[in-house]
Amino acid sequence: MLKQLKRAARGAGVPHEKGTAALATEKMPVPSKVVLPMRQHIGAPCAPVVKKGDTVMVGTLVGEAQGFVSANIYSSVSGTVTAVDSVRLSSGADCPAVVIQPDGEQTVDPAVKAPVVTDKASFIAAVQACGLVGLGGAGFPTAVKLSPKTPVDTLVINGAECEPYLTADAREFLENSETVMSGIQAVMKYLEIKSCIIAIERNKPECIDLMCSLAKGVEGVSVKPLKTRYPQGAEKILIESATGREVPQGGLPCDAGVIVLNVTTVSTIGKYLATGMPLVTKRLTVDGDAVAAPKNVEVLIGTPIQEVFAFCGLKEGVELGKVIMGGPMMGVAVATMDEPVLKQNNGLLAFTAQKAAMPAPQPCIRCGRCIEGCPMGLAPVQIAGAFTRKDTEELDKLCVDLCMLCGTCSYVCPAKRPVTQTMSLAKDFAAKEAKK
Incomplete structure (x- = not known):
């Protein structure tokens, strides 16, 4: 499965709907x-x-x-x-x-009041006191993410913002670039991380240019333009695109020596350290x-x-x-x-x-587009069959736990079947069975 990731980080070419990208907040x-x-x-x-x-x-x-x-x-x-x-x-x-x-x-x-930060412990305490969570949508407590159990040498800033319509992160780069950089430097300093990669999709050239100019001369910080392809911002995909590393199945980013922070998350760290708000x-x-x-x-x-x-x-x-x-x-x-x-x-x-209207789903024609599009190299058609049979052993072999519910399979399905919803049910079923 891990070898499949490089072959299968394909995703989908979703429409470039970024009509608010130039609109100040x-x-x-x-x-x-x-x-x-x-x-x-x-x-x-x-x-x-x-x-x-x-x-x-x-x-x-x-x-x-x-x-x-x-x-x-x-x-x-x-x-x-x-x-x-x-x-x-x-x-x-x-x-x-x-x-x-x-x-x-x-x-x-x-x-x-602005927190007093002198070392890693007081830095983590400050981030925890801020109430900060992953602001890219996942909502994972940031203090936990900044407390990895294995050594980390690379910080990746997620500026992909690969979904259509959304431009809030792009505006964070453009409107709050100073706190983005101060947040990055604080994380690197207190966690003793030597390298930071600011990853931005190529459809945001103004963000790339600005961050390149700010990163110039800052030791260990670089900007990596990424191919515009959904779901480029998914954590495991982003890590592979930005660093060439793979997160082990069932593992965390820190198992690949990486911490990933959304751009607005790291910017909020910079703001909190300065103001205490x-x-x-x-x-x-x-x-x-x-x-x-x-x-x-x-x-x-x-x-x-x-x-x-x-x-x-x-x-x-x-x-x-x-x-x-x-x-x-x-x-x-x-x-x-x-x-x-x-x-x-x-x-x-x-x-x-x-x-918002969706066409009525049609029978599966076994075209394989869901398999070709899955960024994790999964086989949704086979997973759906195993789920129907309630075959937990087969679901485990098919690595249903790797599904990140990105929606690519439903998007590319010509029959407009609820593939992602089925994957979600199968993933939930397998997880519950594994706990028994």
């Missing part, structure tokens, strides 16, 4: 309320540390991490806690949430054929999606078909516009019913 006003679910990361959900009636400020801790694989949650507004209740997320899971009524003053908590805002790309004025928007975390679209405007007289958190390939369709913006959200896409 606009700051959204304070919303009518913020809703802060206690699960905005991979790992243990936070425990609420405030109650109804409490007064909070910007940067006040409202959700405390429960264990190392977790991430603190802070208030993005000043105001009053109106409820500590349960909300339902797009995943279908119910989660405790803190609801805050803003006072409009945006008073900053006096506890917000925890993660309370997020840049989103708001786009789609139902959006009146697509924008890149800086949003307070917890803002209801409805208010984000009200700020950008939805076209009049069109039937709204689907709203997606994230990109069109790996994003999640939202059930209600009342859902809030989370830390790991990087885009909100609204499509008309006509654009």
